[in-house]
Every structure is written in C-alpha cells, then in structure tokens.
Amino acid sequence: MRVGVLALQGAFREHKQALLRLGCKVTEVRLPQQLAGLAGVIIPGGESTTMAKLMQDYGLDAGLKAFYETGGALWGTCAGAITLATGLVGLAKQPRLGLLDITVARNAYGRQIASFEAEVEVSGLGPFRAFFIRAPRIVRVGPAVTVCASFAGDPVMVREDGLLATVFHPELSGDDRIHRYFIEVVAGGYA
Secondary structure, X not given: OEEEEEOOOOOHHHHHHHHHHOOOEEEEEOOHHHHOOOXXXXXXXXXXXXXXXXXXXXXXXXXXXXXXXXXXXXXXXOHHHHHHEXXXXXXXXXXXXXXXXXXXXXXXXXXXXXXXXXXXXXXXOEEEEEEEOOOOEEEEEOOOOEEEEXXXXXXXXXXXXXXXXXXXXXHHOOOOHHHHHHHHHHHHHOO
C-alpha cells in the first residue's frame, strides 16, 4: 500500500518513519499530482494556519477534497485535525478542508509549556501513550462520528468513514498501532 504524508511543514518525517516501519511505500505530498495512486494521506501536526495557507497556495486544499471524495482516506494529527474539522471555535474564517463533522478549539490544552503525556484507552487497541503538544480540544462531534479514544471526558481520537483525527501525536510515541489502524482499517477498508 502507498500512503502519503503532507510534507509542507510540521511533523511529517516522524509519520513517514512510522509508515516505513510498517512496510508501507510512502510519498511526501507537496503538490496535488502526488496524490495519484495513494490509499490515504496523513496531515501532520504543525501550525494549522500556515499549513492551510500553504495548502491553498499549492492547490492541495482542492486536491485533498477531491482525493477524499474519490475514495482516499485522510488522517489529521493535532493541526491536521484542525484542518479536517468542519467547525473551529472563534476562528470561523481560518481556511481548512472542513470534511470531518467535528468542532475544535485550537491550543485548548494549553501553550507549548503545558504539553503533557497521558495514557488513553483506544477502542480496539488498548492503552496508548499519547503526547499532547499545544493540542486542540474536540468540543463537538457530529452524529456519524465515532469516538475512538477520550481523555478527561473529551474525544481525542475520532473517525467518520475514511476520515480519522487525533489531537495528540501518535508519531512521537514509537508505538505504531494507530498508524497500522489507519493503514489497515481506515485506508484499507474505506473506498
């Protein structure tokens, strides 16, 4: 299976390494034509406003929407989750893909200095060590969205069809189970 990692900025290298450990072929995606032949794309953590503006500049916003509409799977981590969300608290005009029926609040778990690790129970996978770095908080999930993991009562991993979002950073954990879930269940079972 070939999976792409949006490589405009942010933690794309760590995602690429996790995918390679799982035996995937990986494409660093910087232009819309690089989406061809991919089963899924990971939108990494980083800075959501910068990432969204770069996606617009390179035509990746329209490219990723078309990719999803034709059966491709998308996974957003942290800033990537913000990019996928239909709603954004206080910043309705920030550009984003708006595909996943959730509303998020940016940096809701605190600034960089408030970053933390916590164990979360991921449905079907068990306990997972999660890294929260300036993480957004999911404050609303739509009726078709499945909550896969929660922390302190808030959803932190959600799925809707071929869309997956985590507000934490699985790529930093050294535990590739969520990457495997994306490859086998989300990208492999969607389409």
